[in-house]
Amino acid sequence: MPVILGEVRVLTKPLSGVRILELLFDCLAFSLAASLEPRSSFKNFCMFSWCFFFTLTFLILLVDFVQFQSIIPLSWKNLPITVASLGALMCIGSSAGFPLFMQEDRMEPKAIGATVCSCLAFMAYVSEVHLIRLQSSEQKGYMASMPGLLKVFQVFSGCAMIFLFSSQCQMPDFAKETSWLFWFSAANKLLCFLMSLGTMLVVLGDCVSHCPLPFDRLLVSFCSLAVLLYIIVAVECITKILVMPAESVELTDPTRALPFIETITACLTLLAYTVDLAFSVKLLCDRA
Known part of the structure; x- marks a missing residue:
């Protein structure tokens, strides 16, 4: 199929404008953070997020300009808003965590600049999500709906829980504090993450019609579980906080703040799944 170059006016659309801003702020945040020493696991995670979404945003902008959406084996109605909403969550997570996990004596102007650029990238991604949701129903897909956006948040929170779990595994007293409930909870997090990720991939791959089971009933089953x-x-998570010694409750220490961050993330994720379940049940009843 011949490649048809788009007109220059494609780059002047509001959507293209916010994507160009996303590229700029992601690149600036990555460049400023890359020059900081020493490296840490969360710093590498933030840099990966900025670089990864810079690449995805550039590819989406390129595809929109070259106009070969029809030869991409993905649902173009769902892909851009999925990338934008997940990029917004990753940027706001990086913006909040980057200053927290950097030592106070290492909060140089470059670190502050990286945080500011990450916040600006978050605002640009949110603007893209808003612009896509303003489009007509024929131009947007399932991921632009509230249940679709909740799926994105579930995948993001699942990534965050996995990162927090890996951080806890690296703590010196990890071995003596683990219990069967800890490992059972970790398995639950992974299972929920895989269910949400699988659902999102099915939608992005435009494979809903090939699903062997009714998709709406499958969503209700996944959300209920x-x-x-x-x-x-x-x-x-709440039990872990309640049994913590009083002297360990120090939120200014990133290591001691991990249980509180994990608890807040778990409660928000539970709320997201509960709201998603309500939407899924409503959709199933409307089709009955």
Whole structure:
């Protein structure tokens, strides 16, 4: 199929404008953070996020300009808003965590600049999500709906929980504090993450019609199971905080703040799955 170059006016559309801003701010945040020493796991995670979404945004902008959406084996109605919403969540997570996990004596102007650029990238991604949701129903897909955006948040929170789990595994007293409930909770987080990720990939791959089971009923089943599993996760996280020694409750220490961050993330994820379940049940009843 011949490649047809788009007109220059394609780059002057509001959507193209915010994507160019996303590229600029992602690049600036990555460049400023890359010059800081020493490296840490969360710093590498932030740099990966900025670089990864810079690449995805550039590819989407290029595809939109060259106009070969029809030869991409993905749902173009769902792909851009999925990337934009996930990019917004990753940028706001990096903006909040980057200053927290950097030592106070290392908060140089470059670190502050990287945080500011990450916040600006977040605002640009949110603007793109808003512009896509303003399009007509024929131009947007399932991921532009509230259940679709909740799926993106579930995948993001699942990534965050996995990162927090890996951080806890690196703590010196990890071995003596683990219990069967800890590992059972970790398995629940992974299972819920895989269910949400699988659902999102099915939608992005435009494979809903090839699903062997009714997709709306499958969503209800997944959401119901995820709500039950995340109730266990939330209870485990809250219990972990309640049994902490009083002298360990120090939020200015990133290591000691991990249980609180994990608990807040778990509760927000449980809320997201609960709201998603309500939407899924409503969709199933409307089609019945």
